[in-house]
Amino acid sequence: MSDAPTPKIAVSGLEKSFGRKRVLTGIEIACDAGESLVVIGGSGTGKSVLIKCILGLLRPDRGSIRIDGEETVGAGSAARARLMRKFGMLFQGSALFDSLPVWENVAFGLIQGRGMPRQRAREIALEKLAAVGLGPEVAALSPAELSGGMQKRVALARAIAAEPEILFFDEPTTGLDPIMADVINRLILDCVRGLGATAVSITHDMISARKIADRIAMLHQGRIIWQGPTAEIDRTDNPYVDQFVNGRAEGPIRMEVRAA
């Protein structure tokens, strides 16, 4: 018997295809409780598909995904609802609800998902907005009135509002200027550490990956081809990782022209 603790997230033999296009071809990866795992890889390599399979937004074709040791592939709606309460997600485009003001976006999961009274949920929303550096004057604004960086902050506040055990970040710094990207990276670090949460991020921004990751894994052609502590990524002799990390056009990775 092994005394190793059960990983918070354990993915094994995960496969997912769209028509004839095989996107994930046997993912093996695990993430311990409290760890920040960043999955890197080029555009169209299946990073978002991986995260959506773990979240249950996409149904895998084959394989196993365990959260706290509990199998989630094929879980019923009650089990799925229980799992969702453990998750918080920051979407690439923020995915804020246009029809609701900022505070209701942040409080949405508390009011609709957990049945919390609106007044109490509003107080928590203002606290979370403050935690990401936004004042109460933003609360009544519509998401369309905010800049991209502010929308990301609101989305981050929404992701942490219910204090989830596992946070997912989909390209958290894409489309932001370097300064705002650094602000978001710091906020992610603060939020993850503050909550003691497990974090899984996907990005192709190496500055972001180095900043927020305890461990990095690289996804290429549907498989994890390398994983290790953040400090080791510059020392690896894996030619794929070396080409990606250093952003070179020449190397074993060939850019696909077609998405599917």
Add this chain to the structure above:
Amino acid sequence: MIYFLAAVGAAFLAFLASVGRLAMFTGRALAVGATPPYYPRLMLRQIIDIGYFSLPVVGLTALFTGMVLALQSYTGFARFNAEGAVATVVVLSVTRELGPVIAGLMVAGRVGAAMAAEIGTMRVTEQIDALTTLSTDPLRYLVLPRLLAGLVTLPLLVFVADIIGVFGGFLVGTYKLDFNPVGYLTQTEQYLATMDVVSGLVKAAVFGFLIALMGCYQGYHSRGGAEGVGQATTYAVVSASILILLSDYLLTQAFFAQ
């Protein structure tokens, strides 16, 4: 020849698959209504959007439809010396057929398209995925309130449209065709049966449900950014219009065919 048959077969199978997907979507959307939570505030918003804001366009359409109907039936019936039947023709045509169908088609263009565009935009900007991650069932939150609002609101809208349509016929009949106002109204009331109005309202409920269903279904399954949302909007209006006309025939058959 074999290629032609294969293409026809493939198209037919694709059609059956689409019908199956739509049936499953409808079943799932209705099944979530069996248990709470419910969103009455969202449903009320949809009722106002479908009913109140559609009133001007449906009212105007109904008014002109009643007016044209009176004029057409008068000029047509004059050939058989049957001008006296104008009031009856107007009221039966409006309540049984034109009120629900015209209102349904106008609402399909106005509301069905808006539903498809709104839900489609939410799909392509990952807002629907965000709902799921926030422990909220998108079918329960987005689709069910719209389906119920469509079902409830269109009969109310059609009831108003019926009155306006009959009034349009009355205006033309009395001011242009020189009918006696009391005689026109008496004839309108004399041949109108409860079933004529009820059948129109039942049709309206079915049309309202179909409009909301197609708007939600097409929006929910839209893909590929702005182009996909535009396509979903078109499909929502076209498919709702076709289903309205198809179900109109079936319901008329069920109500009135001997």
